[in-house]
Amino acid sequence: MRFLSSFLVVSPVAAGFGNLSAIARHNAAESTAHSPDDLAKEARRLRAKARLLRQEAVEAERSLKIYRQNAKDLSDQDADSWIDLLLGNSKTTMAVQVDGGEPAPISIETLAMRIKANNLYSFNKIQKLCRRLYDRETDSMPGSGVLLKDRAEFKLGDENNSVEKKENDSRRIAGLLDRILEAIQSLDDQCNANVASDVRSSIKDLRLSRDALIKRRFESLAAGKEQVSTLDDLVEGSIGKENGKSEAELQKQIAFRRIIDMPLWVPPSLSVLIAKAPTELSVSCLERVKTELLPDSGFFCTSWDYCSTAAVFRGRISLSNETDLIFNGIQSRLQTHPGLRDKVQLFLAEDNEWTGPSSFEDSSKPPGVIIAVPREVIPEHERIRGKTLVAALSVVLTCFTSFVFSLSAYALNGEFFRNVERNDVSAVVPTCLPLALGVLAVSAIHECSHILAARVHKVEMGCPVPLPSLETGTFGSITPLRSFPSDRKAMFDIAISGPLVATLVSFLLIVSGLDLTVTASAQELERFPVISAALVKSSYLVGAAASFISPKLMLLPNAQPFPVHPLFLVGWSGLVSQALNILPIGRLDGGRAAMAVFGRKVSASISFFSILTLVIISFVRSSSLIFFWTAIVATFQRLADLATVDDFSPVDKTRKNIYLILLSVAVLTLWPFPI
Structure with a gap:
């Protein structure tokens, strides 16, 4: 009897699987046998059904x-x-x-x-x-x-x-x-x-x-804009291409409409990325965030709002001084949630629609809100934007300008000039090459420090693209972020590590170069690069170091040439380029650090006035170095960088003091020595 009952149960199931297999084979055979006309007819039928x-x-x-x-x-x-x-x-x-x-x-x-x-x-x-x-x-x-x-x-x-x-x-x-x-x-x-x-x-x-x-x-x-992103428009664009638009054009159109309809509570640092999100958030998914992630987390949600690709959860935090810990706990819940971890990612940011102190917090600072976006929202791989040829050309130009910087440093050396007149390449290149390689080595130390700090904080970084400069050999590099830093502390550490280490190395090279110059013999001085006293006096910090090590040097007229050890020029180039990069502007290292220290709104104002100051200085002082750097920054680096996952919790006082000290060093480097 047991055998018979098992047979009666299993037989229909086996028969069902057999029928499914036969149907699958039949459909596969039909799909291969269809002609293009049949496929077009089927597409029209499906479009009609969709309508x-x-x-x-x-x-x-x-x-x-x-x-x-x-x-x-x-x-x-x-x-x-x-x-x-x-x-x-x-x-x-x-x-x-x-x-x-x-x-x-x-x-x-x-x-x-x-x-x-x-x-x-x-x-x-x-x-x-x-x-x-x-x-x-x-x-x-x-x-x-x-x-x-x-x-x-x-x-x-x-x-x-x-x-x-x-x-x-x-x-x-x-x-x-x-x-x-x-x-x-x-x-x-x-x-x-x-x-x-x-x-x-x-x-x-x-x-x-x-x-x-x-x-x-x-x-x-x-502004004369109309919100035209209706359901009919999006559906009509998705069910066919009768209008002749390609898939890429449709995606751009949808992204543009999303940006127009973007609520004010969406952080500007995320708005473009959210608009290009390939997927949208369902209401049920957002309700699960509210009911399954936020309860008993320390964040008491009082209201929430959403658009197609983002949601905001407003409320109050039980312990305002432990905001980062509470948000990290919510993040841990999300990572272990089987239904949400592959669909949603959360950000903590200031409430952009906040207009004054809330009923539960008498503070001039906007309260924190949790922003939910699709998991597919990632930083754009800007492909600098995907133009490998431009990046390769920039590398070649930087190597060339570094060599030119070295060549100009030796131009006033009598023995070197005679080798140039004789077209003795075998003597010219070996003389200039160490100085050029030293300039590139300081820049490499800067970028390696960034990479090490990024690995510590588990942040992905793109390949650095060097910026050529005839005045210093190189201005440094553009280093894009490929993933969101966990918080403002991580952003600060990544940003400040490069200039901090390279500034220390450069200053040590300046001190060592001046000391080796003072103690060098007459024969050694004949092989050194020759610079004018004005170069030393162009920086208050460099002039102060020279006054301490070699006071007589600062008594020379500005146009007076004198030999100096190559290490001094390597250090001078590195110190100036680091000072330019630490300025609080946009996506520069200094701009990222300023955003981490002061917040996005304050740092945006600081960035604007910093660019304005550079423009004024470049015309008042007629400085080609400042002029070209201002042009590069205003063109490529003026915008704020990526959002951090926790964009609300501030950095500690130690990090703030480090940045202020480094910024002071940068100002002293770029400020001329009083004559």
Whole structure:
């Protein structure tokens, strides 16, 4: 019997697998036998089916919208009746008229008495009532019908629709809403106080989102832009290429529309990357972030908002001085979550829509928010942008300018000049090559320090692209980041490691070169490069070192040539190039460090004024070095760098002091020695 029952169960299953295999073979045979005309006909059929499905989706969405609107109307009727009870059955006014003048607001005591008498202090009733007042407040705002589009203007029994009247109505409704919350909080019940606090936070978030939406749409209208990224446009572009656009063009169009519709809470450092995301975030996925990652994490989520490719979670942090630890705990939860770790990545940033101190934190600093984006959002491999030929040409030019810098340093040496006149390449190249290689070696030390720091913090870096310079041999290198640093501390360590190590090495070379020059014999001096005293006096730091080691050197006239050991020139070139790179501008090492120390908004202002200062100096001092460096920076490096995963938690005072000291060294290097 057991054998028979097993046979009866297994046979249909085996037969089913056999049928599936036969169907798969049949479909494979048919797919290989189809002609191009058959495939085109099938494509047209699928497009027609897609359009039909789209129409069905539109109809279903319309029905759902009507259902929700009906449910909201019923809810609003209840809320309106409660508002009438609080206002003393006055359906058209928000206050009581006094002596025919301005309406006087209903007192908090009266509201508290009416709330208690009518049993209106439950959370659901208060939330519904306050949300209805918020809708009335929004509808009464001037221009809300145009800017918010989906709202009809609310009138308080008066045909006067002037801007002043609307502003007064909106302000009165907002005042009533705030007084209702104060009345609830005044009741002697801790539960009521918590209800009022929660509803107040919710209303505040709604107001912030509303004001930001109005601002975005107003700016869009003022700029003459229209938001055209509708569902029909995207679906029509995705189901066929009848319009003749390639896949790349469609992706660019979608990215452009996403940027136009990008909410203000999206960090600018992420907006372009998010707009190009190949996937979007589902609402269910974001709800799982809110319900499965954030609870009991130390981050109390009070509201959230989302667009197609990002979401923001606002709230408060239980321990403000342990923000980084709390966020790292949330990150650990995400990495071990089987349903979210491959779909979402989280960032901690300042709230861009914050306008003032929150109800729970009296601070001038914007609160932290958690930003969720698709896992596929990664830093662009800028391909410098993918132009290997340009990078190779830059390497060749840097080697050439380093050799030219060395050649110019020996140009005033009598023996070297005679070898040049004799076209003795075998004597010229070996003489210049060590100095050129020394300049490149300092630059290599700079980049190796970056790479080592990046490995410590597990950050991927792109290949450095050197920048040629006739004045110093090289300006340094452009080193792009290929992954998001974990926090501002990691960004600082990676940025500062290169200039810090190279500056120390360069200064030691300057000191060693001056010392070897002072102690050199006459025969050795004849083989040294020859420079003018003005070169030493062009830098306050170099001049100070020379004054200490060789005081007589600083007494020479600016045009007076004198021999110096090659190590001095290697150190001088390295010190100047490091000073230029430590300036707080854009994507320079100094710009990255300034962003980590001062935050993005402050560092952006510092970067702008730094570029402006360089422009002024390049014209006032007629410095070709500053002029060319300003042109390179303003063209390629002026923009802020990538976001860090934790862009909110500040760096410690030690790192801040290190940067300020290094920045002071850079200023002293570029500042001329007083004569």
